[in-house]
Amino acid sequence: MFTSKSIFLLLSVVILLAIAWNTDITMVYIFFVVGFVMFLLSFIHLQFNIPDVSITRDVQDTVYEDDIINVKMTIHNRRRLPLYFFELLDMFPGGPPEEQNTSLFILSLGPKEDKKISYIANCYKRGVWKMGPTTVVSQDALGFFKTKKVLKVFSEILVYPNLFRIFSFPQMASGSVSWMGVETAKISGDSHEFYGVREYQRGDSMSRIHWFSSARHNKLIVKQFERNAVQEATIVLDLKKGHDIGSGKDTTLEYTVKIAGSIARYLLNERVLVQMVGYGKEAVMLHFGRGDSHMYSILEYLAKVQADGDFTLSQALEEVSFITPPRSTLITVMLDNDTDSLSSLVQFKVKGVKLIVIVLATSTFGHMSEEEYLDIDAAKRFDESLANLEAIVYRVSKGDDLEKKFETA
Numbered sequence: 001m002f003t004s005k006s007i008f009l010l011l012s013v014v015i016l017l018a019i020a021w022n023t024d025i026t027m028v029y030i031f032f033v034v035g036f037v038m039f040l041l042s043f044i045h046l047q048f049n050i051p052d053v054s055i056t057r058d059v060q061d062t063v064y065e066d067d068i069i070n071v072k073m074t075i076h077n078r079r080r081l082p083l084y085f086f087e088l089l090d091m092f093p094g095g096p097p098e099e100q101n102t103s104l105f106i107l108s109l110g111p112k113e114d115k116k117i118s119y120i121a122n123c124y125k126r127g128v129w130k131m132g133p134t135t136v137v138s139q140d141a142l143g144f145f146k147t148k149k150v151l152k153v154f155s156e157i158l159v160y161p162n163l164f165r166i167f168s169f170p171q172m173a174s175g176s177v178s179w180m181g182v183e184t185a186k187i188s189g190d191s192h193e194f195y196g197v198r199e200y201q202r203g204d205s206m207s208r209i210h211w212f213s214s215a216r217h218n219k220l221i222v223k224q225f226e227r228n229a230v231q232e233a234t235i236v237l238d239l240k241k242g243h244d245i246g247s248g249k250d251t252t253l254e255y256t257v258k259i260a261g262s263i264a265r266y267l268l269n270e271r272v273l274v275q276m277v278g279y280g281k282e283a284v285m286l287h288f289g290r291g292d293s294h295m296y297s298i299l300e301y302l303a304k305v306q307a308d309g310d311f312t313l314s315q316a317l318e319e320v321s322f323i324t325p326p327r328s329t330l331i332t333v334m335l336d337n338d339t340d341s342l343s344s345l346v347q348f349k350v351k352g353v354k355l356i357v358i359v360l361a362t363s364t365f366g367h368m369s370e371e372e373y374l375d376i377d378a379a380k381r382f383d384e385s386l387a388n389l390e391a392i393v394y395r396v397s398k399g400d401d402l403e404k405k406f407e408t409a
Helices: 005-022 028-049 210-218 252-269 291-304 312-320 340-348 376-386
Strands: 053-058 062-064 066-076 085-091 101-109 112-123 127-131 132-140 146-151 155-160 191-201 221-227 230-237 273-279 284-290 329-335 354-360 391-397
Touching: 005 028, 053 085, 053 132, 053 146, 066 085, 066 101, 101 112, 127 291, 132 284, 155 291, 210 221, 230 252, 252 273, 252 291, 252 329, 252 354, 273 291, 284 291, 312 329, 312 340, 312 354, 329 340, 340 354, 340 376
Parallel strands: 062 155, 230 273, 230 329, 329 354, 354 391
Antiparallel strands: 053 066, 066 112, 085 101, 085 132, 127 155, 132 146, 191 221, 273 284
């Protein structure tokens, strides 16, 4: 409640009183009385002007990085007395570092009055952010006393990563499987066409029975389907704790998220079946899907994901090998000093899986210890291993124009 000004005034009053008491000088008594009255009146004024308000906030709950959002607030004066000149501090941790506290001044608020105010906020970084709390700050007319009251008014905002446009990307591998009456694999968004009929076999689904043909032949006949040629892509994220190099928005994880999301959007627009896998603190598998709903599931996951896992990318790839179909495509973003993951990619090549690898130049994202850098020979072996895998490789450094990096397949 006390400010530096009020403490100075109080000390001055005490000193004046001591001097007046010992010298009995009338002018000093006058100064003491003036100072004491100012101190007392300022304190009383503050007590009458302490805001008793309630606040509601209206803001959209999903946005993209770098979006500007309009925050609308309604302030209600609960008192039967007017309020004058107080400040609201609204916190938004998802804003730029220098703009995470917004200051709003209210000149007056009548008894039981509602006042609507608004301001804009910049959604600086992806994530799930809680806007709030709101701090109400008031002071007396002379600024000798100040009071703060924290109102626990929160609004959750999900900030999706800001994606970039991909104009061209390598062709995905294609696979085709026949389904004879029984659907052996369920893939969201997949398509299959009627192929013909055949006699019922044990294990066939009853939903496949062709009743008209069964009645005509006096035996059970089932419909036979052929699965269309499909393109399937599995995107694997490196979420090992400690593999997030850099600071702010210029980290290897932020680049990984942006690249993975942009590739997923491009492939879904091309009607490719996409699944995304990450082994963070919790293992998350977004199984094969298509369409806008699947894209929003990916965006929601990418908005929240953190490099907090115990699995290395190599271990993650070992697990992913069990759910990656043959003759499909595997896409992963890896660090250029992660030599262990190269051996884990071999099994995919053996299964006929096409490999697309985005390699991040770790040295451009921040300082690393000497043992983390690859020497010239190790870097050469790293490149040779990728070449032996016949992988399509994109190399990305901090500050690169990502749209230009993916201009050509």
